[in-house]
Amino acid sequence: MTSALEAARVSVATLPIIDISGLSSANIADRKAVGAALRAACLDKGFFYIKNHGVSEDLISDVFSEAAAFFALPSEQKDEVNKAKSPCNRGYETLQGQTLEAGAPPDLKEGYYVGPDHGPDDPRVLAGMFNHGANQWPPQRPNFKPVMQAYLNEMMVLSARMMEGIALSLDLPENYFDGYNRDPMATVRLLHYPPQPAQARPNQKGAGAHTDFGGLTLLRQDDVGGLQVWDQTSDGWIHAVPVPGTYVVNLGDMIARWTNDRYRSTVHRVVNMSGRERYSVPFFYTGNYAHTVECIPTCLSPGEAPKYPPITVEAHMREMYKRTYK
Ligand SMILES: O=C(O)CCC(=O)C(=O)O
Numbered sequence: 010m011t012s013a014l015e016a017a018r019v020s021v022a023t024l025p026i027i028d029i030s031g032l033s034s035a036n037i038a039d040r041k042a043v044g045a046a047l048r049a050a051c052l053d054k055g056f057f058y059i060k061n062h063g064v065s066e067d068l069i070s071d072v073f074s075e076a077a078a079f080f081a082l083p084s085e086q087k088d089e090v091n092k093a094k095s096p097c098n099r100g101y102e103t104l105q106g107q108t109l110e111a112g113a114p115p116d117l118k119e120g121y122y123v124g125p126d127h128g129p130d131d132p133r134v135l136a137g138m139f140n141h142g143a144n145q146w147p148p149q150r151p152n153f154k155p156v157m158q159a160y161l162n163e164m165m166v167l168s169a170r171m172m173e174g175i176a177l178s179l180d181l182p183e184n185y186f187d188g189y190n191r192d193p194m195a196t197v198r199l200l201h202y203p204p205q206p207a208q209a210r211p212n213q214k215g216a217g218a219h220t221d222f223g224g225l226t227l228l229r230q231d232d233v234g235g236l237q238v239w240d241q242t243s244d245g246w247i248h249a250v251p252v253p254g255t256y257v258v259n260l261g262d263m264i265a266r267w268t269n270d271r272y273r274s275t276v277h278r279v280v281n282m283s284g285r286e287r288y289s290v291p292f293f294y295t296g297n298y299a300h301t302v303e304c305i306p307t308c309l310s311p312g313e314a315p316k317y318p319p320i321t322v323e324a325h326m327r328e329m330y331k332r333t334y335k
């Protein structure tokens with residue numbers, strides 16, 4: 010069994026940093042050049058950094074200040090917006106509230122889930138569609154809501170652009186994922202990792218080893234470090250060290266399903282051995298819940314069968330929440 014201490018000895022390897030500004034170019038050759046760089050990174054570790062992403066650094070720093078201020082509130086106040094009060098998994102998640110690694114102890118992180126706001130009359134809410142509904146907002150922090158909403162909106166735009174880049178990387182038309190990108194679901198997840206305690210249970214980590222459920226994850230982390238990525242080639246964990254101004258991007262389970270594992274959903278985990286508080290903000294782009302994710306025909310060699318049956322985004326997400334939440 011891997012102990013939390015062994016995690017301190019993982020090697021530091023460089024993951025590629027891809028300049029994605031070309032995706033916004035009017036020139037298709039520029040967009041295809043980014044697609045080629047994405048292809049190489051996706052075929053390799055499925056984890057890379059992006060720079061020149063267009064998201065305002067001021068807004069990102071507001072997101073981190075609001076997150077830190079919220080997590081610093083007394084626990085009774087945080088519990089006023091506990092996720093347990095939400096029918097659609099929005100709001101505060103307590104420390105040890107999730108177990109990302111099957112069989113391991115619960116994660117040493119607390120969090121906050123924000124998604125697109127769906128009103129009570131939205132047909133998807135009326136139909137009981139999983140995770141659709143209204144956000145909870147902490148009354149003590151008046152700027153929390155506008156900051157998170159502005160961030161969610163910017164990240165939606167960036168994610169849809171990234172999906173166009175992924176389409177190009179697979180030699181598909183840029184609009185291949187339009188159905189998935191239409192009226193998409195996504196989650197801004199604020200995370201706070203206290204320093205790994207000396208008395209942590211064996212194998213207890215900030216976030217247990219897992220793959221992400223959705224299409225793409227775009228993660229912003231502070232300067233503390235602790236995110237580790239499984240590297241098939243070296244059969245060991247490598248650090249995804251903080252690189253200022255970038256996002257760490259990783260492919261989620263839906264990309265593995267679309268591509269028949271040509272692009273993998275890479276296992277990762279967090280161990281905060283720094284002795285400092287760590288904050289991170291993953292953005293999970295999950296797409297349109299009614300959309301069916303199925304193997305892309307060009308991702309099959311002659312005679313090769315799809316490894317995964319077609320599934321709607323909603324059915325997949327339901328199953329993944331069931332697995333990681335009691
Ligand atoms: O905090 C991090 O760096 C990663 C978090 C993560 O992997 C997740 O929430 O899925």
Ligand SMILES: [Fe+2]
Binds near residue numbers: 219220221277
């Ligand atoms: Fe993750």
